[in-house]
Amino acid sequence: MSNQRRHVLSHPLVNARLSQLRQSNTSSKDFREGIHDISLILGIEASRELEEETFEGQTPVGPFTGTAIKPKVGLTPILRAGLGMTDALLSLFPTAPVYHLGLFREKVSLQPVEYYSKLPPVPPIDTCFLLDPLVATGGTACAALAMIIDWGVPVSKIKLLVVLGSEEGLNHVHAEYPDLEIWVAAVDSKLTPDGLISPGLGDTGDRLFNTIRA
Numbered sequence: 001m002s003n004q005r006r007h008v009l010s011h012p013l014v015n016a017r018l019s020q021l022r023q024s025n026t027s028s029k030d031f032r033e034g035i036h037d038i039s040l041i042l043g044i045e046a047s048r049e050l051e052e053e054t055f056e057g058q059t060p061v062g063p064f065t066g067t068a069i070k071p072k073v074g075l076t077p078i079l080r081a082g083l084g085m086t087d088a089l090l091s092l093f094p095t096a097p098v099y100h101l102g103l104f105r106e107k108v109s110l111q112p113v114e115y116y117s118k119l120p121p122v123p124p125i126d127t128c129f130l131l132d133p134l135v136a137t138g139g140t141a142c143a144a145l146a147m148i149i150d151w152g153v154p155v156s157k158i159k160l161l162v163v164l165g166s167e168e169g170l171n172h173v174h175a176e177y178p179d180l181e182i183w184v185a186a187v188d189s190k191l192t193p194d195g196l197i198s199p200g201l202g203d204t205g206d207r208l209f210n211t212i213r214a
Helices: 014-023 028-048 085-091 139-151 168-178 204-209
Strands: 006-008 052-058 063-069 073-079 101-105 114-119 126-129 158-166 183-187
Touching: 014 028, 014 158, 014 168, 014 183, 028 126, 028 183, 028 204, 073 085, 073 139, 085 126, 085 158, 085 168, 085 204, 101 126, 114 139, 139 158, 139 168, 139 204, 158 168, 168 183
Parallel strands: 006 183, 073 101, 073 126, 126 158, 158 183
Antiparallel strands: 052 063, 101 114
């Protein structure tokens, strides 16, 4: 952990699931389930400090004081791989609106290119969970963060959830947005010359949606 705003999960279940995801012979079905499970744990951990509000309720036996999550949470998956994390977060926040951001990394320059965004004029949410399974160079995550901040959500109300990041990519994001809260399941130290995390997971979108070319 390189800074106080980066939280790296250290849990045997996460480590075992991630090791299964790394295997090149893991099926798309098992890969999707593994991304879902790790995303669920990320969502639970990242929600630890969400503000609560109380209400008075009634059980079959008697009255009680209950709690509810106070801020309105929105989910922003980066297409297409971020879709693999969305259902897990919706199981925690079933009424959360989902705002898709379409970004891809150009293969030669490795720079992010925006191709889809349909954010409403004014953000009707208090907290945004940005879902990006892999942070390699950090360029795509930074581009998505710029879009969300320009939309009107302050960086202090954004949480970036990552299944696997590179040390270089996460440092890049932190340098651009030092106040951003990052939750990542694991960190790899190396990037290939093509900007891929090593040993990494491979192309997460292809592995999620079974579109790997033979």
